[in-house]
Amino acid sequence: MSVAQAMDVGAASLDPEQFPSCSVCGDLAWIPVYEGPVRDGAFGNIRADAVVAECVGCGVQRLDESSCHDDAVYTDAAYRELLGESVDTNGFHAEHDPLQLERLNVVNPMTLRGKVIADIGCAAGSFLDFVSGLARSVIAVEPGKPYQGSLRQRGYHTYDFTSGALDDCQGSVEHAFSFQVIEHVAEPGAFLSQISDLLAPGGRLTISTPNRSDILMSLLPEDYPPFFYRSVHRWYFCADSLSRCGRAAGLIPVETRFVHRFGVANTLRWLRERRPGGRDPLPGLDDPALDSVWRDTLAREGTADTIYMTFEKPAN
Ligand SMILES: [Zn+2]
Structure with a gap:
């Protein structure tokens, strides 16, 4: 969903029981950013029809309440x-x-x-x-x-x-x-x-x-x-x-x-297979020096996983 589409959906259409006032900033307005299945535990298990929305006040995103575990x-x-x-x-x-x-x-x-x-x-x-x-x-x-x-x-x-x-x-x-x-x-x-x-x-x-x-x-x-x-x-x-x-x-x-x-093979496997490859190497790319540069690059760019x-x- 594009931001423009998300704005069209509008914060007002979200059920306040699923998206109560923001725990961080108290804002009541949420903009949906994702609708579809989410992972439920290990890869392969899903919960269908979930919604993730972003708080207008502070930018935190949350999953709709009924898709969350107690x-x-x-x-x-x-x-x-x-x-x-x-x-x-x-x-x-x-x-x-x-x-x-x-x-x-x-x-x-x-x-x-x-x-x-x-x-x-x-x-x-x-x-x-x-x-x-x-x-x-x-x-x-x-x-x-x-x-x-x-x-x-x-x-x-x-x-x-x-x-x-x-x-x-x-x-x-x-x-x-x-x-x-x-x-x-x-x-x-x-x-x-x-x-x-x-x-x-x-x-x-x-x-x-x-x-x-x-x-x-x-x-x-x-x-x-x-x-x-x-x-x-x-x-x-x-x-x-x-x-x-x-x-x-x-x-x-x-x-x-x-x-x-993860090393660069993890990202390339995602791009090739559209699924998690964990730490499995790829032939010709199993190089700690390459992985080190990759990790450092993402860390500097702020696009690392953690x-x-x-x-x-x-x-x-
Ligand atoms: Zn907030």
Whole structure:
């Protein structure tokens, strides 16, 4: 759908039960940007007839409410099963430990030594295990019950939700992290406000989320959106809308980095096959130096698949 067509459809035609006032800025006006199937868990499963619309006030996009999964999905094994991932701690670590270098790179050169840190939506705590040796104290916020016992055994102050951590730790966290979580939550504005309350003055928050300015969104405007938009993600950000969301919670964006997690073969496979090729190489293109240039190019252009944004809480 073109922007002109979208304007013709008009914000007034959207059902306010599906698109209530914006959680970030309170605006009531939404412009549809996508109508069609969205991914429901692993590739191949779809929910038909979904609508994604963009807030006129702040530019965040959201999926219509009835196409979203209920938040209760995150408290038991259902969410990981939906994604075809492990629901036990050891299995999660096997899948996710190798992915943590990307996050450590984004933390660099900030040091966490001697700090109170928190990971909001930490799952089985892979990232925390890599940084806990430096930290003075570690707070793990994770609604998924299957992971909580192991998080406690590892000495992390463990809570279901940020609201629980606020009872004990308000204003004390010096660096909070939340990787690939904000796109799932019911209310991203309130989500960031609560994390802001957790932060000490001058404390930092590093967020990651899928980048809706991913190069494949513009290269394949017909075939990629039904994969990018998905039932488990209620919210879709670009760098501008993510920074506005932080500012609405009283946080100042201090650094934005883009990270692309795939080599050039992934993009070429999408263009050739119109489907995800994961990390499968292509003959003649399996070259780490080529992939490095490709990733760096997309990171500079802001068209990589993931946004990392660090915010600071004002000191007074
Ligand atoms: Zn808004």
